[in-house]
Amino acid sequence: MSKRDYYEVLGVERGAEERTIKKAYKKLAMKYHPDRTQGDKGMEEKFKEAQEAHEILTDSRKRAAYDQYGHAGVDPNRGGGHGQGADFGDIFGDVFGDIFGGGRGRQSRARQGSDLRYNLEMSLEEAVRGKDVEIRVPTLVECDICHGSGAKKGSSPTTCPTCKGNGQVQMRQGFFAVQQTCPTCSGKGKIISDPCTPCRGQGRVEKTKTLSVKVPAGVDTGDRIRLTGEGEAGESGAPAGDLYVQVNIREHEIFARDGNNLYCEVPLGFATAALGGEIEVPTLDGKVKLKISQETQTGKMFRLRGKGVKSVRSGSIGDLMCKVVIETPVNLSTKQREMLEEFDASLGGGKHRPKEQGFFDGVKKFFDDLTK
Structure with missing residues (x-):
């Protein structure tokens, strides 16, 4: 299940100050705390969700990573590996994956790469006139050596002997038959006996791409620019995901x-x-x-x-x-004050200041009514 946006969880704006974030969290924590919700699992999950959002958004380093890369920028599972068969989808390929519905809940077999998100900050002038910008995006790209197959050059993946390429096996329990992911090939339908060294048999490698983005004139905060096929590379030659450049306009001094x-x-x-x-x-x-x-x-x-x-x-x-x-006027000289006092005296009655006269007439009527 995709995680909700941390700012949405706490009900604050993206540019909210830390004290505003803490205040919003305190309000939610009091509402959803397990001691007050008497074992309500739904409320408990909301409490944990608010806790997580508060932890990230009140840590300046984590918040900066989240603002730039989304949930993947603060995903504690991005580092580390599991030997030669490590899945880059768990190590690096989850970058932004859960934001647009990619990530770990996907089906087995070769699957399309996850969509990515990049937050682009612009000045008001740049947004109004449009601009060509270069951005650097960390992602997974197809391995140049094995061309996405995951097998060492000169070899190729073979059909899994356990599931015969289906990726699923059937387990019988009495009268029932249960389908499960094949334990031999992990649902891929193929096995790699001699994995490609650079990508460790995954068919994809970590890389930071430099892309040119044409931002059209008139964009505003919240607008998204879609770059088709510039997201994460798919598994085993499957199509790549898309890259969404999300625009955020900085506050202007005048406008x-x-x-x-x-x-x-x-x-x-x-x-x-x-x-x-x-x-x-x-x-x-x-x-x-x-x-x-x-x-x-x-x-x-x-x-x-x-x-x-x-x-x-x-x-x-x-x-x-x-x-x-x-x-x-401020810092008046003595002469200027005298001139202003003379001018004020010349105004005489209230016809020159109708709002002021109307206000005091209303005040007088109010107190007259009270004394009746």
């Missing part, structure tokens, strides 16, 4: 993205907000002029059409939404 639209906050001087004017605002293509209307209030949103992100699917272009924030 926030929501679909095809971009959002940013623009500080605006008090005088410009009151009198109107033009200001320069940033876009991903450079600065543009934005006309500010008179009596603009803080929080007002201005839309710059076509200055957002081009959709990777439909080709439509989003907008840039600029939220203005009125900046109160």
